[in-house]
Amino acid sequence: MIKRYTLALGSLAMLGLMALPAIASAEAEPPVSRDRPNLAVAETQPFSPPETLATFPTPATTAAPLSGRLTAQNHQHHHHQEHNEQQPSDPDGQQSTPLLSDLPPLPEVHPHPEPIYWRLQVEQLEYRANEGHDTLNWEVSGWVGGDYTRWWLKTEGDVSVDEQEGGEFEVQLLHSKLISPFFEFQAGLRYDREFGTTPERDRFFGVLGFQGLAPYFIETDAALFVSEAGDISARLTLERELLLSQRWVLQPELEVNLAAQTVTDFGVGSGLNDLILGLRLRYDITRKFAPYVGVNWSRKFGDTAEFARAEGEAVDNWALVGGLRLMF
Numbered sequence: 001m002i003k004r005y006t007l008a009l010g011s012l013a014m015l016g017l018m019a020l021p022a023i024a025s026a027e028a029e030p031p032v033s034r035d036r037p038n039l040a041v042a043e044t045q046p047f048s049p050p051e052t053l054a055t056f057p058t059p060a061t062t063a064a065p066l067s068g069r070l071t072a073q074n075h076q077h078h079h080h081q082e083h084n085e086q087q088p089s090d091p092d093g094q095q096s097t098p099l100l101s102d103l104p105p106l107p108e109v110h111p112h113p114e115p116i117y118w119r120l121q122v123e124q125l126e127y128r129a130n131e132g133h134d135t136l137n138w139e140v141s142g143w144v145g146g147d148y149t150r151w152w153l154k155t156e157g158d159v160s161v162d163e164q165e166g167g168e169f170e171v172q173l174l175h176s177k178l179i180s181p182f183f184e185f186q187a188g189l190r191y192d193r194e195f196g197t198t199p200e201r202d203r204f205f206g207v208l209g210f211q212g213l214a215p216y217f218i219e220t221d222a223a224l225f226v227s228e229a230g231d232i233s234a235r236l237t238l239e240r241e242l243l244l245s246q247r248w249v250l251q252p253e254l255e256v257n258l259a260a261q262t263v264t265d266f267g268v269g270s271g272l273n274d275l276i277l278g279l280r281l282r283y284d285i286t287r288k289f290a291p292y293v294g295v296n297w298s299r300k301f302g303d304t305a306e307f308a309r310a311e312g313e314a315v316d317n318w319a320l321v322g323g324l325r326l327m328f
Contacts, residue, residue, distance in 0.1 A: 114146035114147065114148065114149075115146055116144065116145065116146060117144070117145070117146065118142070118143065118144040118145075119142060119143055119327070119328070120140070120141075120142035120327070120328040121140070121141055121142065121325075121326070121327045121328070122138070122139075122140050122324070122325065122326040122327070123139045123140065123141065123325060124137060124138060124139040124156075124323060124325070125137075125138050125140075125323050125324050125325075125326065126138075126292075126321045126322060126323025126324075127321065127322055127323060128158075128296060128319040128320070128321050129319055129320045129321075130314075130317055130318075130319045131314060131317050131318055131319070132313075132314055132317065133160045133161065133162045133165050134160070134161045134162075135158040135159060135160050135161060135167070136158065136159050136161065137156075137157070137158040137321075137323075138155070138156060138157060138158075139155075139156040140154070140155050140156070141153070141154045141155075143176070145176070147178065148177065148178045149175070149176065149177055149178070150175075150176040150184070151173070151174070151175055151176070152172070152173070152174040152175075152176050152186060152188070153171070153172070153173055153174075154171070154172040154174070155169060155170065155171045155172070156169065156170060157169025157170060160196070164196075165196060166194070166195050166196015166197050167194075167195060167196060168192070168193065168194040168195070169192075169193060169195075170190060170191065170192045170193075171190070171191045172188060172189070172190045172191075172207060173188050173189050174186040174187065174188035174189075174207060174209075175187055175188055176211070180212070182212045182213045182214075183210055183211070183212030183213075183220075184210070184211055184212055185208075185209075185210060186207065186208070186209045186210065186211055186223070187206075187207060187208050187209075188206075188207050189204060189205065189206065189207060190204070190205035190206075190207050190225060191203075191204055191205075192204075192205070192266075194266075201265060201266060203227050203228060203229070203266070204227065204228045205225040205226060205227050205228075205233075206225070206226045207223055207224070207225055208223070208224045209221065209222055209223030209224060210222050210223075214238075216240070217240060217241070218238055218239070218240050219238070219239040219240070219241075220236075220237070220238055221235075221236075221237040222234075222235070222236050222237075223235050227263075229263075231259070231260070231261045231263050231268075232259070232260040232261065233257065233258060233259040233260065233268070233273075234257075234258045234259075235255070235256070235257050235258075236254075236255070236256045237253070237254070237255045238253070238254045238255075239251060239252070239253045239254075240252055246284075247283055247284045247285075248281070248282075248283055248284075249281070249282050249283075249284060249290075250279070250280075250281050251279070251280045251281075251282065251292075251294075252277075252278070252279050253276075253277070253278040253279070253280070254275075254276070254277060254278075255275070255276040255278075256272070256274075256275055256276075257272075257273040257274050258271065258272055258273060259271070259273055259304075262303055264307070267304065267307035267308065267311065268303075268304055268307075269302045269303020269304040269305075269306065269307065270302070270303060271301070271302045271303070272301045272302060273300065273301065273302070273304045274298060274299060274300045274301065274304060275298070275299050275301070276296070276297070276298045276299075277296070277297045277298075278294060278295070278296045278297075278321075279294050279295055279296075280292045280293070280294030280321065281293060281294060282325055287327060288326065288327040288328070289324070289325075289326060289327075290324070290325040290326075291322075291323070291324055291325075292321075292322070292323060292324070292325060293320075293321065293322045294320075294321045294322075295318070295319070295320060295321065296318075296319045296320075296321050297316070297317070297318050297319075298316065298317050298319075299315065299316040299317075300315050300316070
């Protein structure tokens with residue numbers, strides 16, 4: 001009995017000694033995850049492609065296309081060498097570039113000319129029933145040119161219904177240049193003449209001015225005049241069209257004249273010469289034809305008023321007006 005127990009214990013001891021190397025190697029190796037492969041094992045094992053991997057083409061199947069590509073490349077390389085041999089080179093061995101004289105001529109460029117337009121507008125053609133002698137008055141302006149440069153012709157004046165009174169007029173010829181979307185700069189000449197008096201008088205001016213559309217749709221015309229004798233004067237004209245309906249238009253007008261010197265021959269004093277206010281109501285039968293009625297008031301100031309009194313003229317004047325506005 002004791003002998004059997006002794007043999008069993010000896011067998012267990014032998015088994016324990018045999019298992020010690022396996023336990024030591026297991027403790028040295030890292031645990032293997034079920035989700036990740038064992039990289040250490042994978043690195044030691046040679047790679048063997050799966051049987052389902054597609055086979056690559058053999059050299060026999062690619063020989064024809066490859067030889068075709070090589071033939072095309074050799075042909076292009078040979079053609080490039082021939083092209084380089086045909087081009088001349090400079091003494092330093094560098095390839096020369098073509099000169100401007102060797103290039104083909106450029107086609108002729110004809111810029112599109114600016115279109116030419118024109119307009120003639122009779123702003124006032126009216127009869128004025130003044131406090132003194134009645135007169136026929138006109139104010140006409142026209143231009144020809146394009147959107148950026150124009151030639152302007154302006155004229156205004158009056159003639160007395162009484163043959164003994166005569167009248168006066170002025171004409172301006174101006175060259176205009178657009179300087180902003182709403183204003184243009186003008187320069188030119190002005191000619192004044194008084195007729196029907198003894199003696200008749202006339203004079204020339206140089207003109208510099210601006211004309212355009214100010215804010216609130218106010219038509220503005222401002223000009224500086226220098227006479228042949230060096231006399232300086234200026235004029236400012238403002239107009240505004242108020243649309244009462246599609247056809248009824250109310251048009252107020254303001255004009256101011258000033259002078260830097262006194263010119264006795266023309267009855268002009270220095271400072272503020274005169275002030276003119278007008279109000280006209282017109283009916284646009286068409287855009288080119290519109291009759292109107294209105295009222296006009298004028299007043300002379302300073303030395304200009306004194307010259308008017310000396311010649312028996314009125315210093316201020318109220319007038320009822322009626323006339324036509326035409327456009328061509």
